[in-house]
Amino acid sequence: MTGSSRASRIALGVFTALLMLFLFFPIVIIMLYAFNPSNIQSWPLPGLSTRWFSPTWHNAEMRHALWLSVRAGLFSTAIAMVLGSMAAFAVHRFRFFGREAISFLIVLPIALPGIITGMALNSFISFGGVEFGLLTIIVGHATFCIVTVYNNVLARLRRTPSSLVEASMDLGADGLTTFRYVTLPMIATALVAGGLLAFALSFDEIVVTTFTAGAQSTLPIWIFGNIRLGQQLPQVNVVVLFVILLSLIPVALAQRLTRDTGVLRQAAAPAAAVP
Amino acid sequence: MASSIAASRTPRARVSAALFRRPWLRAVLLLSAPGAWFVLIYLAALALLFVSALWKVDPLSGKLIHSWTLQNFEELVNEPVYRTIALRTIGIAAAATLTDVLLAVPFAFFAVRVASKRMQGVLFVAVLIPLWSSYLVRVFAWRLILAKNGILNSFLGGLGLGSVNIGYSNTAMWIVFSYIWLPFMILPVWSSLERVPDSLIEASADLGARGWRTFRTVIFPLILPGIAAGSIFTFALTLGDFITPTLVGGAGSTMIGNVVYSNVGIANNVPFAAAFAVVPLIVMGLYLLLARRLGAFEAL
Numbered sequence: 001m002t003g004s005s006r007a008s009r010i011a012l013g014v015f016t017a018l019l020m021l022f023l024f025f026p027i028v029i030i031m032l033y034a035f036n037p038s039n040i041q042s043w044p045l046p047g048l049s050t051r052w053f054s055p056t057w058h059n060a061e062m063r064h065a066l067w068l069s070v071r072a073g074l075f076s077t078a079i080a081m082v083l084g085s086m087a088a089f090a091v092h093r094f095r096f097f098g099r100e101a102i103s104f105l106i107v108l109p110i111a112l113p114g115i116i117t118g119m120a121l122n123s124f125i126s127f128g129g130v131e132f133g134l135l136t137i138i139v140g141h142a143t144f145c146i147v148t149v150y151n152n153v154l155a156r157l158r159r160t161p162s163s164l165v166e167a168s169m170d171l172g173a174d175g176l177t178t179f180r181y182v183t184l185p186m187i188a189t190a191l192v193a194g195g196l197l198a199f200a201l202s203f204d205e206i207v208v209t210t211f212t213a214g215a216q217s218t219l220p221i222w223i224f225g226n227i228r229l230g231q232q233l234p235q236v237n238v239v240v241l242f243v244i245l246l247s248l249i250p251v252a253l254a255q256r257l258t259r260d261t262g263v264l265r266q267a268a269a270p271a272a273a274v275p
Numbered sequence: 276m277a278s279s280i281a282a283s284r285t286p287r288a289r290v291s292a293a294l295f296r297r298p299w300l301r302a303v304l305l306l307s308a309p310g311a312w313f314v315l316i317y318l319a320a321l322a323l324l325f326v327s328a329l330w331k332v333d334p335l336s337g338k339l340i341h342s343w344t345l346q347n348f349e350e351l352v353n354e355p356v357y358r359t360i361a362l363r364t365i366g367i368a369a370a371a372t373l374t375d376v377l378l379a380v381p382f383a384f385f386a387v388r389v390a391s392k393r394m395q396g397v398l399f400v401a402v403l404i405p406l407w408s409s410y411l412v413r414v415f416a417w418r419l420i421l422a423k424n425g426i427l428n429s430f431l432g433g434l435g436l437g438s439v440n441i442g443y444s445n446t447a448m449w450i451v452f453s454y455i456w457l458p459f460m461i462l463p464v465w466s467s468l469e470r471v472p473d474s475l476i477e478a479s480a481d482l483g484a485r486g487w488r489t490f491r492t493v494i495f496p497l498i499l500p501g502i503a504a505g506s507i508f509t510f511a512l513t514l515g516d517f518i519t520p521t522l523v524g525g526a527g528s529t530m531i532g533n534v535v536y537s538n539v540g541i542a543n544n545v546p547f548a549a550a551f552a553v554v555p556l557i558v559m560g561l562y563l564l565l566a567r568r569l570g571a572f573e574a575l
Binding site: 005008009012013015016019020021022023024025026027029030033041042043044083084086087089090093094102106108109111112113114116117119120121122123124126139142143146169174176177200203204205206209211220223224228229231232236240243244248251254255 | 287288289292294295296297299301302305306308309310312314316317319320321323324327378381382384385386387388390398401402403404405407408409410411412413415417418419420422424425428429454457476488491507508511512514515516517518519521532535536539545548549550552555556559
């Protein structure tokens with residue numbers, strides 16, 4: 001490249017290598033702890049074993065938390081997919097006053113510190129007299145998940161020519177038919193990618209969830225509670241290994257589905273990863 | 276013409292044609308559901324947060340008293356401990372943000388301007404992976420690393436350097452916050468660096484500026500909006516966190532998030548929690564104004 005000497009390029013390369021080490025070291029270490037045969041969490045590990053995998057899988061509390069997380073994730077993803085794409089269509093097709101305000105409002109639940117969104121929903125739920133539980137968790141998650149779908153669908157819509165829709169209408173198709181045969185196939189992968197990211201986001205979230213779950217435990221709350229009290233740590237380590245793998249699969253798929261728009265690269269996309 | 280055709284068709288086609296001719300109606304219909312969700316749930320909740328910050332709890336019965344009072348805010352201002360906690364939170368957020376800038380800029384510079392195309396792809400995925408792996412899990416990893424009998428001390432002991440006691444301290448919080456939010460800084464800096472044209476750097480070199488001078492006077496001002504955009508995330512996320520202080524902080528590491536968390540849970544004083552949650556909201560509001568001046572919103 002221009003403007004930098006060989007020495008500074010080498011220095012930058014070494015720095016980058018060290019930073020990579022810094023980024024990945026904790027992730028590799030925590031995955032190794034899942035194979036720790038001892039129930040004392042110290043380094044070096046006395047060996048490697050899968051002896052905690054089976055008791056973890058049969059842990060009733062863990063299963064309950066996992067099932068709650070899966071349900072919350074699926075329902076909030078479904079809501080986010082519907083509301084997020086509706087908003088994306090409205091913003092894409094029509095110029096109107098307050099268009100920017102809508103984008104801003106949709107990003108707000110994750111751009112604001114988690115305790116603000118969490119506290120706000122908490123006051124709202126208790127004021128409304130609604131019982132805390134699956135429903136309130138879903139409402140909270142859907143609110144901050146909408147942005148991933150919105151961003152993905154909007155990015156795709158911006159890259160597809162509106163002439164296709166016009167052609168379909170000219171050929172006599174009504175709005176619904178055009179949506180079914182022209183628009184939906186165009187946005188399908190972006191919609192799915194947004195949904196996958198929404199699920200990953202919901203599955204990992206803990207701060208807002210703490211304030212909206214009441215006495216219920218999602219998987220992250222179960223993990224957090226056990227770490228704090230120092231209970232069942234070997235099983236927590238096993239769950240953690242699977243949580244890492246489970247949260248990366250949807251993201252890897254989403255990345256493949258949206259190569260064209262590269263929406264995962266936008267700065268607004270990392271916002272979607274906010275806990 | 277569209278109307279004459281539509282008139283002869285099925286009701287469905289007529290509705291469709293009517294909508295086609297009235298784009299504003301379509302926009303209104305499309306926005307109705309997401310709009311209702313955000314206004315009736317989210318904005319209403321935020322408004323209620325402000326309102327409930329002005330309520331109080333009866334100390335005897337634990338019931339909410341719906342009468343207006345500034346008592347919560349008076350307590351926040353007058354109790355030195357809350358001032359300390361607020362300042363500590365803002366201080367750690369600033370420290371983590373600054374650290375992330377110092378780490379992200381050289382990294383992104385290498386990725387964009389030195390690395391080959393293939394290497395660039397690898398580095399990009401390498402930033403995405405920690406970004407999307409569970410945040411709680413990564414904090415937990417550091418708790419194990421920094422613990423007294425963790426890897427760090429085992430490693431230092433192996434080198435004969437003795438051991439350090441930074442687990443459960445503000446130092447640990449600073450390391451962990453910097454680590455956790457680093458990808459949020461790297462990505463916007465990366466994309467703002469990509470937009471710096473090569474010709475400007477060549478021109479600077481032609482005019483005799485060395486690498487450092489070019490960076491300081493040409494590149495840095497151009498990537499400042501990206502840095503500001505990243506700092507919104509690193510700063511806001513730290514302000515509202517209670518997981519990291521709980522898991523890796525020590526006795527003197529209480530942050531705003533912890534106070535809010537314990538007041539909603541154990542202490543059951545939701546109005547006070549709401550009042551303290553307004554503090555990061557105000558800080559973020561001021562910070563967003565500053566970031567906007569630096570052009571952060573164009574870099575998002």
